[in-house]
Amino acid sequence: MGRQAGQFDVVEAEVAALAATLPEAEATLIRESAKALRTQPEASLDSALSPALAKYWSQSLRAKVRSALQDLAKAKPADEGN
Numbered sequence: 411m412g413r414q415a416g417q418f419d420v421v422e423a424e425v426a427a428l429a430a431t432l433p434e435a436e437a438t439l440i441r442e443s444a445k446a447l448r449t450q451p452e453a454s455l456d457s458a459l460s461p462a463l464a465k466y467w468s469q470s471l472r473a474k475v476r477s478a479l480q481d482l483a484k485a486k487p488a489d490e491g492n
């Protein structure tokens with residue numbers, strides 16, 4: 411089932427302004443997501459956004475999550491007895 415017409419109208423100038431405030435990986439995600447929504451108006455959100463999200467995961471987010479989880483694993487457990 412597609413999205414309703416106008417449901418996610420994206421103004422290119424607003425996308426560019428938002429992307430300009432973000433780190434490059436997140437800016438690319440925003441630009442690619444907006445483009446996908448514009449070029450695939452009948453597609454479901456998951457179908458339209460899946461390629462951009464998969465690219466963001468593999469090129470940026472996976473490493474950030476891995477690093478954060480490794481940091482958590484190295485942290486000393488809190489003293490639960492006190």
